[in-house]
Amino acid sequence: MIEFEMTQKQVELVESVRSLMREEICPTVLKMDRKNDDTFNWNYIRTLAGHNLIAPLLPKEYGGLGLDYVSTALVIEEIAAACAGLAACMVGTMHGLLPIIIAGSQEQKRRLLPMFAEKKPALASFALTEPKGGSDIERMETTAQFRDGYYYIQGTKDYVVNGAVANFVTVCTNPGKSRGAACQFFVVPREQIDLVKNRKTLGIRYANTAQLHFQNARVSGDDIVGDADSAxxxxxxxxxxxxxxxxxxxxxxxxxxxxxxxxxxxxxxxxxxxxxxxxxxxxxxxxxxxxxxxxxxxxxxxxxxxxxxxxxxxxxxxxxxxxxxxxxxxxxxxxxxxxxxxxxxxxxxxxxxxxxxxxxxxxxxxxxxxxxxxxxx
Ligand SMILES: Cc1cc2nc3c(=O)[nH]c(=O)nc-3n(C[C@H](O)[C@H](O)[C@H](O)COP(=O)(O)OP(=O)(O)OC[C@H]3O[C@@H](n4cnc5c(N)ncnc54)[C@H](O)[C@@H]3O)c2cc1C
CATH class of the missing domain: 1.20.140.10 (Butyryl-CoA Dehydrogenase, subunit A, domain 3)
Incomplete structure (x- = not known):
C-alpha cells in the first residue's frame, strides 16, 4: 500500500508539536543560534522532555512514545522547521540509543533507556568519527583494552553531537585485527570522558558538537552493546x-x-x-x-x-x-x-x-x- 496522507493520529501529533514549537521555540530561535559561550542551555531540551519528545521512537515499554519511523520523521520535521539545532540534539540522541534498542541486553535497556522518557532533560551521543577516520571508518583507532576485569577505552572521537553534554556516549571502537571483528560498541558514561573540546560549527549551533578524548575510560563488560561478530x-x-x-x-x-x-x-x-x-x-x-x-x-x-x-x-x-x-x-x-x-x-x-x-x-x-x-x- 502506498500512502501519501497522514493518519488522523499523525495530523494531531503534528499539530501539537507545531503549536509547542510556535509557543516555546520559534520566538527564541535566533537567540539559541547566537550562544557565544560553551554553556549548553538545557531549557529547550526540558521543553522536549516535558512532552516525551527527546527520542519519540523509544519503545513504550521503556516509557517512550513508541512512534514508528514515519511518525518520528513528522515530529523531527516540525522541530527542525522551528530549530534545526534542537532537532539535531534529538537525532544525535536517537543515534546513540539505536544500537541499544536494536542489540542491547535487557539489563542495558532497563538501565539506559527510561531516562529519556522521564520528563527530565537527558541526551545521548553516537561517536564514530575520528580525526583520521571520517568516511573511511577502517582508519578508526579508538581501542578498548581488557585488563583486570574492565575495559579501558583510549582514543579521540570528533564532531560528536551532544558529545559534551550527553548522559552517555555510544562509542564505536576498533577491536583490532586479532579479534576478527570490524568494530565494537561501548556505552561510556559522561564522567568517564577525560577531555572535551567544543566545536564551533557553521550551523545547528544550538546543539553541542564536541571532540571527545578517552584516556583509559573505564567501562565493564555490561557496557558492551551487541556482540563483536555482528557489530x-x-x-x-x-x-x-x-x-x-x-x-x-x-x-x-x-x-x-x-x-x-x-x-x-x-x-x-x-x-x-x-x-x-x-x-x-x-x-x-x-x-x-x-x-x-x-x-x-x-x-x-x-x-x-x-x-x-x-x-x-x-x-x-x-x-x-x-x-x-x-x-x-x-x-x-x-x-x-x-x-x-x-x-x-x-x-x-x-x-x-x-x-x-x-x-x-x-x-x-x-x-x-x-x-x-x-x-x-
Ligand atoms: C555538525 C556535524 C555533526 C556531526 N555529528 C556526528 C556525530 O554525532 N557522530 C559522529 O560520529 N560523527 C559526526 N559527524 C561527523 C561526520 O559524520 C563526518 O564529518 C563525515 O562522516 C565525513 O568525515 P570527514 O569530515 O572526516 O571527511 P572525510 O572523510 O575526510 O572526507 C572529505 C571529503 O572527501 C570525500 N571522500 C572521502 N573518501 C571518498 C571516496 N572514497 N570517494 C569519494 N569521495 C570521498 C568526502 O565525501 C568529503 O567530501 C558530524 C559532522 C558535523 C559537521
Missing part, C-alpha cells in the same frame, strides 16, 4: 536508520525557509506590486515547493520501508542525499528572493542557509551516499 552490521543498521531522520531535519529547514520567503514575496512591494506577481519570483517558489514535497516523500518512503521491515538502505541514503540538496538549494534561493535582509544575521534565512549545509556531511557525506546508492543499483 559492523549494527553500525550500518544504525547509520541507515539515522539517515532517514537526518533527511527529515533537512525537509524541516527547507519548509521553514520556503514558508518565510513566500509570505515575504506576497507582501513586499516593488514597482507598485508584490514581487510574487513576477514569474521570476513565483516560479522559483513553485520549484522550491515541488522539490520540498519530493524530498518529504522520499523521507516518508524510507521511513515506511523501515516500519515495514523492508529493504531501506538505498531509500535512506537517497532521502538524505536528496533532502540535503533540496535544503541547500531552497535556502540559497530564498535569500535571493528576500534580497539584502535575507543576508543579515537578523534574518532567519541566513540561519536556515547555514543549518542546511550540515546534511551533506553528517551521517556520511554526499559522496558516501552516492557510493552506497551506486553499490545497490
Amino acid at each position: 559492523y552490521l549494527l553500525l550500518n543498521h544504525t547509520l541507515d536508520l539515522g539517515r532517514s531522520l537526518i533527511g527529515a531535519i533537512e525537509v524541516g529547514i527547507a519548509r521553514a525557509a520556503h514558508e518565510l520567503v513566500l509570505a515575504y514575496a506576497q507582501e513586499r512591494q516593488q514597482f507598485g506590486r508584490p514581487i510574487f506577481s513576477n514569474q521570476g519570483v513565483s516560479f522559483p517558489l513553485a520549484q522550491m515547493a515541488t522539490s520540498i514535497d519530493a524530498a518529504r516523500f522520499m523521507v516518508w518512503r524510507a521511513c515506511s520501508l523501515i516500519d515495514q521491515e523492508g529493504d531501506y538502505t538505498r531509500a535512506s541514503s537517497m532521502a538524505k542525499l536528496f533532502a540535503g540538496q533540496v535544503g541547500q538549494s531552497v535556502t540559497a534561493r530564498a535569500i535571493d528572493i528576500m534580497g539584502a535582509f535575507g543576508y543579515t544575521e537578523e534574518s532567519l534565512l541566513s540561519l536556515y542557509f547555514r543549518d542546511a549545509k550540515v546534511c551533506s556531511i553528517v551521517g556520511g557525506t554526499d559522496n558516501v551516499q552516492q557510493m552506497i546508492i551506486a553499490s545497490l543499483l
Whole structure:
C-alpha cells in the first residue's frame, strides 16, 4: 500500500508539536543560534522532555512514545522547521540509543533507556568519527583494552553531537585485527570522558558538537552493546536508520525557509506590486515547493520501508542525499528572493542557509551516499 496522507493520529501529533514549537521555540530561535559561550542551555531540551519528545521512537515499554519511523520523521520535521539545532540534539540522541534498542541486553535497556522518557532533560551521543577516520571508518583507532576485569577505552572521537553534554556516549571502537571483528560498541558514561573540546560549527549551533578524548575510560563488560561478530552490521543498521531522520531535519529547514520567503514575496512591494506577481519570483517558489514535497516523500518512503521491515538502505541514503540538496538549494534561493535582509544575521534565512549545509556531511557525506546508492543499483 502506498500512502501519501497522514493518519488522523499523525495530523494531531503534528499539530501539537507545531503549536509547542510556535509557543516555546520559534520566538527564541535566533537567540539559541547566537550562544557565544560553551554553556549548553538545557531549557529547550526540558521543553522536549516535558512532552516525551527527546527520542519519540523509544519503545513504550521503556516509557517512550513508541512512534514508528514515519511518525518520528513528522515530529523531527516540525522541530527542525522551528530549530534545526534542537532537532539535531534529538537525532544525535536517537543515534546513540539505536544500537541499544536494536542489540542491547535487557539489563542495558532497563538501565539506559527510561531516562529519556522521564520528563527530565537527558541526551545521548553516537561517536564514530575520528580525526583520521571520517568516511573511511577502517582508519578508526579508538581501542578498548581488557585488563583486570574492565575495559579501558583510549582514543579521540570528533564532531560528536551532544558529545559534551550527553548522559552517555555510544562509542564505536576498533577491536583490532586479532579479534576478527570490524568494530565494537561501548556505552561510556559522561564522567568517564577525560577531555572535551567544543566545536564551533557553521550551523545547528544550538546543539553541542564536541571532540571527545578517552584516556583509559573505564567501562565493564555490561557496557558492551551487541556482540563483536555482528557489530559492523549494527553500525550500518544504525547509520541507515539515522539517515532517514537526518533527511527529515533537512525537509524541516527547507519548509521553514520556503514558508518565510513566500509570505515575504506576497507582501513586499516593488514597482507598485508584490514581487510574487513576477514569474521570476513565483516560479522559483513553485520549484522550491515541488522539490520540498519530493524530498518529504522520499523521507516518508524510507521511513515506511523501515516500519515495514523492508529493504531501506538505498531509500535512506537517497532521502538524505536528496533532502540535503533540496535544503541547500531552497535556502540559497530564498535569500535571493528576500534580497539584502535575507543576508543579515537578523534574518532567519541566513540561519536556515547555514543549518542546511550540515546534511551533506553528517551521517556520511554526499559522496558516501552516492557510493552506497551506486553499490545497490
Ligand atoms: C555538525 C556535524 C555533526 C556531526 N555529528 C556526528 C556525530 O554525532 N557522530 C559522529 O560520529 N560523527 C559526526 N559527524 C561527523 C561526520 O559524520 C563526518 O564529518 C563525515 O562522516 C565525513 O568525515 P570527514 O569530515 O572526516 O571527511 P572525510 O572523510 O575526510 O572526507 C572529505 C571529503 O572527501 C570525500 N571522500 C572521502 N573518501 C571518498 C571516496 N572514497 N570517494 C569519494 N569521495 C570521498 C568526502 O565525501 C568529503 O567530501 C558530524 C559532522 C558535523 C559537521
